[in-house]
Amino acid sequence: MLRLAPPLTLTLLIGPVLAGLIGVLALAFGYFPALGGTALSLDAFAEAMAAPGFARSAWLGYWVGLAATAIGLLVLALFLAGWWGTRPFAPIAALASPLMAVPHAATAFGLAFLIVPSGWLMRLISPWATGLDRPPDWLIVNDPAGWALLAGLVIKEMPYLLLMALAAIPQTAPAARLNAARAMGYGRVWGFLTAVFPGVYAQIRLPVYAVIAFSTSVVDMALILGPGTPPTLAVQILRWHNDPDLDMRFVAAAAAVCQLGVTAAALLTWWLGEKAVAWLGRKAITMGRRYRRDSVFRVLGFSGFAVIALTVLLGLIALFVWSVAGFWRFPDALPDRFDLMRWVERAPLFAEPVFNASLIGLAAAGGAMVLVLASLENGHRRGLTASTRALTLLYLPLIVPQIAFVFGLLILALWLGFAGQFWAVALAHLVFVTPYVYLSLADPYEALDRRYFAVARSLGKSPARVFFTIRLPLMLRPVLTAFAIGFAISIAQYLPTQLIGAGRWPTVTTEAVALAAGNDRRVIGSLALIQSLLPAIALGLAALVPALLFRHRRGMQH
Amino acid sequence: MTDTSTTVRADRGLTLKQIDIRLKGEPVIALDAHVAPGEVLTVMGPSGSGKSTLLNLIAGFLPDAFEASGQILLDGQDITHLPPERRRLGLLFQDALLFPHLSVESNLLYALPPGGSRRARCDKVRAFLDEMGMAELGARDPATLSGGQKARVALLRVLLAEPHALLLDEPFSRLDAERRAAVRAFVFDCARKRDLPVLLVTHDRDDAEAAGGAITLAG
Numbered sequence: 001m002l003r004l005a006p007p008l009t010l011t012l013l014i015g016p017v018l019a020g021l022i023g024v025l026a027l028a029f030g031y032f033p034a035l036g037g038t039a040l041s042l043d044a045f046a047e048a049m050a051a052p053g054f055a056r057s058a059w060l061g062y063w064v065g066l067a068a069t070a071i072g073l074l075v076l077a078l079f080l081a082g083w084w085g086t087r088p089f090a091p092i093a094a095l096a097s098p099l100m101a102v103p104h105a106a107t108a109f110g111l112a113f114l115i116v117p118s119g120w121l122m123r124l125i126s127p128w129a130t131g132l133d134r135p136p137d138w139l140i141v142n143d144p145a146g147w148a149l150l151a152g153l154v155i156k157e158m159p160y161l162l163l164m165a166l167a168a169i170p171q172t173a174p175a176a177r178l179n180a181a182r183a184m185g186y187g188r189v190w191g192f193l194t195a196v197f198p199g200v201y202a203q204i205r206l207p208v209y210a211v212i213a214f215s216t217s218v219v220d221m222a223l224i225l226g227p228g229t230p231p232t233l234a235v236q237i238l239r240w241h242n243d244p245d246l247d248m249r250f251v252a253a254a255a256a257v258c259q260l261g262v263t264a265a266a267l268l269t270w271w272l273g274e275k276a277v278a279w280l281g282r283k284a285i286t287m288g289r290r291y292r293r294d295s296v297f298r299v300l301g302f303s304g305f306a307v308i309a310l311t312v313l314l315g316l317i318a319l320f321v322w323s324v325a326g327f328w329r330f331p332d333a334l335p336d337r338f339d340l341m342r343w344v345e346r347a348p349l350f351a352e353p354v355f356n357a358s359l360i361g362l363a364a365a366g367g368a369m370v371l372v373l374a375s376l377e378n379g380h381r382r383g384l385t386a387s388t389r390a391l392t393l394l395y396l397p398l399i400v401p402q403i404a405f406v407f408g409l410l411i412l413a414l415w416l417g418f419a420g421q422f423w424a425v426a427l428a429h430l431v432f433v434t435p436y437v438y439l440s441l442a443d444p445y446e447a448l449d450r451r452y453f454a455v456a457r458s459l460g461k462s463p464a465r466v467f468f469t470i471r472l473p474l475m476l477r478p479v480l481t482a483f484a485i486g487f488a489i490s491i492a493q494y495l496p497t498q499l500i501g502a503g504r505w506p507t508v509t510t511e512a513v514a515l516a517a518g519n520d521r522r523v524i525g526s527l528a529l530i531q532s533l534l535p536a537i538a539l540g541l542a543a544l545v546p547a548l549l550f551r552h553r554r555g556m557q558h
Numbered sequence: 559m560t561d562t563s564t565t566v567r568a569d570r571g572l573t574l575k576q577i578d579i580r581l582k583g584e585p586v587i588a589l590d591a592h593v594a595p596g597e598v599l600t601v602m603g604p605s606g607s608g609k610s611t612l613l614n615l616i617a618g619f620l621p622d623a624f625e626a627s628g629q630i631l632l633d634g635q636d637i638t639h640l641p642p643e644r645r646r647l648g649l650l651f652q653d654a655l656l657f658p659h660l661s662v663e664s665n666l667l668y669a670l671p672p673g674g675s676r677r678a679r680c681d682k683v684r685a686f687l688d689e690m691g692m693a694e695l696g697a698r699d700p701a702t703l704s705g706g707q708k709a710r711v712a713l714l715r716v717l718l719a720e721p722h723a724l725l726l727d728e729p730f731s732r733l734d735a736e737r738r739a740a741v742r743a744f745v746f747d748c749a750r751k752r753d754l755p756v757l758l759v760t761h762d763r764d765d766a767e768a769a770g771g772a773i774t775l776a777g
Binding site for chain 2: 173180181184185186187188195199283
């Protein structure tokens with residue numbers, strides 16, 4: 001049985017991606033008998049590309065996605081190079097994990113509440129600095145060039161990259177290499193970038209590619225922060241899909257194929273950029289410049305991360321303030337009164353979305369946990385570790401743009417009649433949850449001293465009994481943390497919930513994003529805050545429960 | 559420890575003035591010594607005797623948890639409070655720590671002080687490799703070298719950075735007995751030819767004796 005776990009896991013990950021891609025390709029080329037398409041044609045492509053603003057939509061996703069990744073990685077590199085191993089580094093870097101757990105939509109709404117013309121930043125500097133007593137008529141959020149979306153992606157993805165880098169650093173002998181470089185006279189920043197960072201980057205390359213794929217094709221954040229006319233290509237696909245004219249589904253599918261092209265082009269550009277940077281780096285290393293005066297770069301790296309962390313945190317506070325705001329005149333920094341009753345009034349409205357989101361999250365994270373534990377235990381018993389190729393497959397659902405294959409999957413689901421079913425939504429979430437559960441459990445699984453299990457086996461216990469009585473209790477903390485991370489990933493999902501759920505499973509995320517076009521900041525504030533609270537509660541419990549259970553076991557406290 | 563015959567140029571070499579390192583008030587290691595150019599001072603002691611902590615202090619990498627007093631002079635200059643990159647010390651550890659993403663030659667170019675054209679620099683490194691009888695290693699991936707080759711390349715890398723003193727932290731302990739003597743002779747030979755003061759910390763009596771200089775016991 002256990003032997004089947006790894007292939008089953010990979011099938012559940014790869015199957016939907018491939019099926020979705022096949023569905024999208026069939027539809028894009030006009031062949032889908034269920035929708036009346038019986039002959040191959042390129043008409044849908046022609047229609048998509050002829051739509052006004054199509055090229056601009058495609059370009060938006062491409063440049064915003066690449067720029068967000070590049071800025072995020074640059075801030076990461078400077079922050080690590082300037083501060084890794086110093087006294088303030090560890091407590092500050094510990095922010096990465098809670099920051100990453102804030103869902104995309106909440107991050108985006110928080111940012112919007114700060115930077116819109118009537119937002120908190122403008123209120124804080126008005127009227128004394130700006131002389132304004134009415135919000136200026138500027139298009140800061142939803143700007144046509146996509147700057148707000150770019151900012152949102154950077155503050156969302158940089159903590160994720162930091163978290164991945166923190167996991168990768170210890171495997172690169174960082175202290176010894178940095179010290180060797182510094183002893184040769186290299187400044188801290190350049191020494192780290194040349195001696196340590198290449199090894200770190202080699203290990204976070206797949207996560208970086210996932211960030212590119214996500215950023216070029218994101219839907220929920222683009223609906224909140226991105227341009228309206230024309231929108232990014234991913235949003236345009238959703239609009240065509242929602243068109244009452246069913247024939248537009250062919251056009252949407254063709255655009256989804258184009259989205260694959262956009263993301264592939266971005267990945268290719270990045271790959272060429274990698275080569276160029278490596279070449280320039282080697283050239284620079286040949287010249288041996290030491291760059292000892294690097295305090296500017298240390299300050300830049302620190303302030304870059306500080307601005308990102310503060311923006312997310314202030315955004316969350318802004319969400320809260322709006323959710324309890326009474327009357328709030330424009331230049332006032334705070335509302336005239338705080339009204340907690342607003343939460344009580346709205347509570348019935350939130351019950352269903354919270355329940356749905358939690359149920360889907362528990363099902364997806366639970367399913368992923370079973371699959372991952374079974375796969376890891378299988379590997380443990382047979383002395384196997386995942387090959388690089390298997391890990392790359394694990395990243396497949398994160399590197400293929402979500403909109404492309406989820407859309408194809410929906411078409412199949414509609415055809416086969418399981419769209420809107422709970423299990424279909426949960427399975428769609430499973431595709432995105434499983435990779436993260438695996439990635440957060442694999443290392444702790446390997447790290448546990450194998451001799452514990454040898455001892456237990458030699459005491460006459462069966463492998464299954466050893467797993468449940470030794471392995472799971474010893475790994476309670478990482479298992480619960482991985483579960484909470486999976487839950488957080490599921491809560492944040494917009495597209496699979498909205499599309500595969502066929503609108504029948506409204507969650508805090510879909511409801512909040514649906515409100516993006518409107519202007520009810522009080523309801524948006526509450527929903528986005530609940531959306532961030534659910535993963536926070538899960539992560540909090542994951543830390544608390546083992547601490548309580550093992551409070552009398554000193555060897556279990558880390 | 560002071561060699562009286564070198565008092566004429568007493569300010570040259572590595573001077574450790576009343577070094578005293580403590581951890582939470584408990585003494586870790588204390589030393590007062592002068593290492594003249596071309597001389598070797600060996601600090602010998604078991605692991606945990608604080609000898610690596612001593613090297614960390616001298617090189618500028620002492621963790622914050624330790625408190626240290628005393629003064630470090632290199633060729634008369636007080637380097638006690640300089641950042642590591644300004645101390646001009648060459649460090650060799652038991653791991654060669656060649657950067658795995660660079661070729662052997664690039665590792666050496668990394669150490670060579672800036673200046674000169676790309677071509678001149680490459681020529682210089684190749685000539686140096688050649689002089690040391692390792693010309694064929696330049697293009698190699700460091701991961702493919704034998705332990706002895708790695709240790710030698712690591713020494714070349716340190717020497718190319720033009721240090722004013724060498725600090726050796728058990729640099730031979732990972733080598734098998736056969737290579738050990740050869741690498742050891744190579745290292746001490748190079749240091750003596752360049753008139754570098756050398757501080758060696760080791761737990762191995764053979765290493766200490768092969769170094770041929772004064773030996774002080776730690777721990």
